[in-house]
Amino acid sequence: MKNSRVRRLKDAHPATVLFKGVRVVDPANNLDQEMDVLVEDGVFKEISPRIDIPDPCNLKVIKADGLWLLPGLVDMHVHLREPGEEYKETIETGTQAAVAGGIVAVASMPNTKPVNDNPAVTKYILDRAKEIGSCTVLPVAAITVGLAGETMTEMAALIEAGAVAFSDDGKSVRSSQVMRRALEYASIFDVPVICHCEDPDLSRNGVMNEGVMSVKLGIRGIPRIAEEIVVARDIILAEYTGARIHIAHVSTEKSVSLIREAKKRGVKVTAETAPHYFSLTEEILETYDSRFKVNPPLRTQSDVEAIIQGLADGTIDVIATDHAPHSPIEKDIEIDFAAFGMVGLETSLAVSLGLVRSGVLTPAELVKKMSQNPADILGIPYRGICKEEEASFIVVDPNAEWIVDSTEFYSKGVNCPFEGKKLVGRVELTVCRGKIVFGRGEYQWLVE
């Protein structure tokens, strides 16, 4: 029995709540202080050091000492698996997992079955999200038809249908010529092209990072250069065409420095990493557990340190999950045959809060990387915690300790690399577009 409650967006009630003494962290509005926050009918009515309501009869008042109130998180890299692989995840379960992790908008990657390479699939995703979703879904459409790397998709039609970005995530666009044309063409619309950087010849049949551990364990390696060569190529293409690119799931030291140098030169490049790339290393594969098989693979301590440095100095703009749910059918088999991917929606904030505790990021910087920056990159209107705006926010207990138990997840995916680990920091309440969609523990009743 879960100690939390979740609702579909369309069935959820507008929030009417007064938070007393909550720490509001919102870099978009230059806020990081204890405040009282009044939300009425899903709209921020007042944000000030002290709000006194003489007769709060219809108002829920929450004494929020020690809690943080943050803008709702935006996860720009999620696999919802619907349509086509509903046994792994659905738009319903995926968005439930999102709001349980404090995420109010997810960008869904196009490698569904069928591929999101035409407006009918984009519309289907948006219709399903409206019907059964608990948060906003932002479809990312394919760069090439069928993710085959050959023919460009009809980008104008896809954007018209609701696509916010383009990506062949799961593989690189192999042909430099096709990638160049796609970047040139996408710049008509000022939407980002999200690059999955992987040279398939260098990574072929690989299972884990190539290096000391792969040699020791006798597991085929995926070398760092498979990622770095394509990061370099896509940066050069972006520089040449003047187009805007976003590098997905950065995992190596050299990728970070390539992006850092490109930014210095003024190339229009942004980048993301995922919590597992700054918290786990290849040693964890020692048990041959395919939960830890992910693409790009978990690297080494020096890569982890470089990723953390890249987050600290702003080279890496975004923390996204690359939430990739699988069932035991794909995972509980020989490691060579197991699918790549990890779930992350319900653990990403807690793992990322580690960066705040270790002093790498301030709370405001973390919020930027998990909320404002991804929204800006995707071109989504973003107001943050601002008077008279529709309220999308979360309440977090930054000190709550909990043990990860994937049987408690809303996600159908069981492939969580943090299973059994103690994490610190937990989402207590999620309000998406004014509606209370998630509450945990003593806040469950707010969802009713």
Add this chain to the structure above:
Amino acid sequence: MIYARKDILGIEELTKEEIEHILDLASSLKEINERSIKKVPTLRGKTVIHLFYEPSTRTKMSFDIAAKRLSADTYSISVSTSSVVKGETFLDTVKNLEAMKPDIFVIRHSVSGVPHRIARYTKASVINAGDGSHEHPTQALLDMLTIREHKGTFDGLHVLIVGDILHSRVARSNIWGLSKLGAHVTLCGPPTLVPKELESIANVKVLYNLMEILPDADVLMVLRLQRERQKQSFLPSLREYSVLYGITNEKLKKAKPDLLIMHPGPINRGIELAPDVADGPRSVILEQVTNGVAVRMAVLYVLAQRNLP
């Protein structure tokens, strides 16, 4: 009890004492194989299942003979004769076999780590009979027994392993075992097949020029070269491999007279090993096979001993 583990999964985790204990035991069990009635009752009533997901003649036969000479009941399942071909997962297969209460699983699989995952699941003992490119502990044990019989000691002994180290579980198990016993190990082959990383995880040296090192070697372990490595662009041709790394009597002129030549089999005659070398006076390849039975008897014995009355 010197060997108290449930399983034998790899040489990496074994101590020097455990390895020597198994070798001593194998030496004493060897004599059984020379008797006219080659059977002792030690493992009577024990059930040994050979679960082979990869073709093998010699290893499977060697385990089977070893188990039968100790009076265990043995059963073999290979890919072609089980539900494996129907798409059952290995964990399901093991769960079913586990329900029939075996005492020991002998497992070979083309994917590294499978015996380890099975060992965590089952109450029975697991012997790794070769997993992917990872380990082949009984092969290394029989190699070490053969070396010990000829050289007496490992201290200061120079062992040269030549060939496709990258894909070789035999090499990995021997690297761990030989360095624990005090031998100096050098790995030689083309850089595409000999990962330099090994120098940072084991006490070994990596070299690419065979003739630079061959004259110093006391033991030469020649590995089998899989023909498909050429197609995977590890090598330009088998011919060129054989020119650079194939062991011929010509190259051996520079070697020590008492050099021991070993090969885990099966041999690609004329590629990694010239036929006259394989059959020559320095070759102990068939002694390795003989010792294989004794080593596997020893391994079955130490595991069964855990729950003998």
